[in-house]
Amino acid sequence: MMHVDECFYIGYISKTRGLKGEVQLYFEFGDYESLDFDAVFLEIEKKLVPFFVDSFKIQANKTGYFFFEDVTNIDTAKSLLRRSVYMPKTKMPERDEDEFYTSDLVGYFVHDTHHGELGEIIAVNEYPQQDIAVVQYRFKELMFPINDDFIVKIDEDQHILHVDLPAGLVDVYDEG
Template sequence: MKIEDCFYIGYITKTKGLKGEVQVYFEYDEPADLKLDSVFAEINGKLVPFFISSCKLQNNQTGNFYFDDIDSIEKAEALVRKKLYLPNSLKPERDEDEFLITDLKGFIVHDEKAGELGEIIEIHEYPQQFVAVVPYKNKEIMFPLNDDLIIEIDDESGILHVDLPEGLIDLYLNA
């Protein structure tokens, strides 16, 4: 299984107890919608499957998990801070009228000061934020997709209006 074939759901925050239980923090919005029979942990750049023997979801975007073959605190400690993924085939279906930040890929970016920058060719998902990549004057400009910078999303015409911080574009052009 490759990372490109999966979607990120969260990471293991800590161990609990002595019998291998771990706590998972979900960065996926609706963890209750996920089919959690097994997960893939990113270890040394590879995805390693872990089968879930039991899990209990909490109301605060966390869950407590026991994995098959992880039966001691020592084995569980090796998994702390590991990112967890599920195959794209298990990604829950969403409503047609639901709009996600990743749907902005392909939108044309218009900055308040610089005007039209170009098309969003990539959206990177990092913990805590999404970052858009736009080719502009033979360079790639990156900026976070957050409420502070986004002025308007024109879904009809595929235009994203932003107000980028002073000097951000120059940082990329003068690099």
């Protein structure tokens, strides 16, 4: 039995296609092109259920079309809609030690030059234009773009992101 803590999240089943059980997987994992899709795990009733991949075709828009073994009709495929999709951590793509993804910043504490400690990064939302850090700040979610203009230093040992945010950005969250 595979547990969620032994896996990493790659996306969810977003729609069905055709009548033969094909499903579309929407990827929320950044490096999806380098994954090895022999099997995936779908979260069904709080358990991870293995699905073996018969065939797949990756699309350019963060999606892929998949046929799973034993999913041979639209009714079975419909039962998989909106299910979260995972892969075992052992299938995580290898990356160079010096490679750093913005998603690695989740769990880091943010220290601003002017406001000091802001809080912990609880999420990194990836958008086509830029990535946005979400920080738990004074019972609110403070958001700022992750870009070289604001980042002073990334302390990987201490898990601290040192930033110099634009004047007024933090103040917006202090009001109200």
